[in-house]
Amino acid sequence: MTKLGKLYGIGVGPGDTELLTLKAVSILNSVDVIFSPRSAPRRESIARKIIEPVLNGKAEVVELVFPMTREKDRLEQHWSQAADEVASALRNGKNSAFVTLGDPFFYSTYIYLYRKLRERYPEIDIITSPGISSAFASASAAGIPIAIGDEKVVVIPLPGDVRGIQRYVEMFDTVIILKVGERLKELVEILASSGLAGNAILVQKVSQQGSEKIIFGLSGLTRDELNKVGYLSTVIVKRKLEI
Numbered sequence: 001m002t003k004l005g006k007l008y009g010i011g012v013g014p015g016d017t018e019l020l021t022l023k024a025v026s027i028l029n030s031v032d033v034i035f036s037p038r039s040a041p042r043r044e045s046i047a048r049k050i051i052e053p054v055l056n057g058k059a060e061v062v063e064l065v066f067p068m069t070r071e072k073d074r075l076e077q078h079w080s081q082a083a084d085e086v087a088s089a090l091r092n093g094k095n096s097a098f099v100t101l102g103d104p105f106f107y108s109t110y111i112y113l114y115r116k117l118r119e120r121y122p123e124i125d126i127i128t129s130p131g132i133s134s135a136f137a138s139a140s141a142a143g144i145p146i147a148i149g150d151e152k153v154v155v156i157p158l159p160g161d162v163r164g165i166q167r168y169v170e171m172f173d174t175v176i177i178l179k180v181g182e183r184l185k186e187l188v189e190i191l192a193s194s195g196l197a198g199n200a201i202l203v204q205k206v207s208q209q210g211s212e213k214i215i216f217g218l219s220g221l222t223r224d225e226l227n228k229v230g231y232l233s234t235v236i237v238k239r240k241l242e243i
């Protein structure tokens with residue numbers, strides 16, 4: 001009987017290949033198959049682009065589509081299909097890796113795949129290898145310490161009702177807001193009403209060569225800057241902005 005392969009969930013960091021861990025590189029160059037997610041058939045896989053420069057060519061790279069949709073049934077179907085595809089490679093004895101942006105257990109698609117595999121194939125051995133999260137990379141790129149001493153920090157995806165952000169900026173010294181995208185304008189309005197728009201930093205595509213953009217203070221953004229914010233954007237709000 002073929003020995004079941006192992007699955008490695010690998011965090012590949014936010015964009016710069018040099019932010020891959022040594023462990024990630026050594027696993028990626030030892031497995032037989034690397035599964036890489038992308039959000040649409042014609043969109044490039046950012047995780048694949050990050051790892052490509054360090055690959056030794058041993059592994060077959062297979063891209064899996066995880067659409068950006070809130071339709072639960074559609075997502076379930078894609079996660080189940082992906083779990084079956086990964087399980088099939090493992091059953092053929094192929095050690096495999098699944099690469100994911102930032103850290104794998106931090107708001108990542110990998111978690112859905114991980115759960116599906118646990119549920120459907122409990123016999124599979126899954127090892128998760130951490131990566132540098134965009135939240136930490138954003139703070140470093142901006143030169144903004146996240147926390148010192150007894151300061152309190154929260155990380156949240158921008159709430160459906162943006163006004164929900166208000167209580168976090170009142171309670172925490174640092175608020176890291178993910179999934180800002182098209183709703184930056186609403187967020188800036190809410191921050192301005194608390195007098196904190198000037199203390200907010202927008203980090204876009206951190207560590208992605210030629211694309212990274214950091215804006216300090218969000219009070220005077222142009223219409224273009226407010227409207228052209230992509231998915232890979234993080235806002236850091238500091239109650240007291242001091243370096």
Ligand SMILES: C[S@@+](CC[C@H](N)C(=O)[O-])C[C@H]1O[C@@H](n2cnc3c(N)ncnc32)[C@H](O)[C@@H]1O
Nearest residue numbers: 014102103106133134178179205206232233234
């Ligand atoms: C689904 S979460 C994935 C987080 C990822 N697992 C991590 O640890 O960075 C996606 C959100 O993370 C943030 N993000 C991911 N990559 C980023 C990047 N390169 N620059 C800025 N923000 C990023 C954005 O807020 C984005 O909406």
